[in-house]
Amino acid sequence: MAAMNDKVRGYILNNSDFRETDAMIKVLTEDHGLLTFVAKGAKKTTSKNAMSLLPYCVSDLFFDYREGKDMFTLKRAELVKSYYSEDLSRLAALALISSIAINGYDSHYRTDLYGDVAQAFALCESEDVIGVIALFMAKMARYLGVGANVDGCVICGNKKVVSFSSHDGGFLCLEHLGKNNTLEPSTLYKIRLLNKIDWPHFRELGKLEFGLEDLMIMADFFYDHSDFDRRPYTFFLKMNRL
Ligand SMILES: [Zn+2]
Structure with missing residues (x-):
């Protein structure tokens, strides 16, 4: 079966280190509740996704949804809005x-x-x-x-x-x-x-x-x-x- 490319919009509530260059992201979504994503290579300076995965951003996340799972490998992320503050x-x-x-x-x-x-x-x-x-x-x-x-x-x-x-x-x-x-x-x-x-x-x-x-x-x-x-x-x- 061909891989589905699902998109979900959510609030990045937490971004923590996971393995050497990966990050583990907790995202609150409207339809699927709280999901956890592993973002491979997100800690590398060359990562295209890094900005969209910072805490307190709203981002669109692309991945393959599987019923009954709440942890997924992230394919790509697009920033919608950042609430990050210097204050x-x-x-x-x-x-x-x-x-x-x-x-x-x-x-x-x-x-x-x-x-x-x-x-x-x-x-x-x-x-x-x-x-x-x-x-x-x-x-x-x-x-x-x-x-x-x-x-x-x-x-x-x-x-x-x-x-x-x-x-x-x-x-x-x-x-x-x-x-x-x-x-x-x-x-x-x-x-x-x-x-x-x-x-x-x-x-x-x-x-x-x-x-x-x-x-x-x-x-x-x-x-x-x-x-x-x-x-x-x-x-x-x-x-x-x-
Ligand atoms: Zn009383």
Whole structure:
């Protein structure tokens, strides 16, 4: 049977060394989910494909698709758009989003992950990356079925909340505050929005000006309730504290 020449468009989430001159590429595609490609000779300076295989690019990849397999030999790649940035904070944000997407895929979470990555990458170009990451984490937590309870106090349902507890899984009222610190109403409002809205409303969130403190509340919750690799997040914080 003649070899098929299949084409798939996807987001390059990871590019790692593989054998001497080869690279292993993880690509999130709309139709086939997360695929792994071995790009032969991609590390050679003469490689025609190298530019299209850099992390955080959208590229068209040519290969022979085989049902039931998720690892393929890449024939050729064409760059569609690069999100790569000289800005270290932005680059760390893209790395963090990519890592969460790969972990999410491995956790058998499939619901429109492609759409979430597409939205997050695009927003990272023009919006505050801290807010983008916070919403990405909040959405992933919801998909994983561990979303925060932000309708009222998690213990009694009281709508008058004064704090957020990762351990308890959501808001707390004054009576159930325990050893937690109270939070500013503006912080509580941001946490509530993060856990309610979706990408089309992101710009409303942008007006609220997200700080690292806000992200840290959301991230602690997210990592406490999942087994995702925390290192890309730690690296992002480091890049933003410089
Ligand atoms: Zn309560």
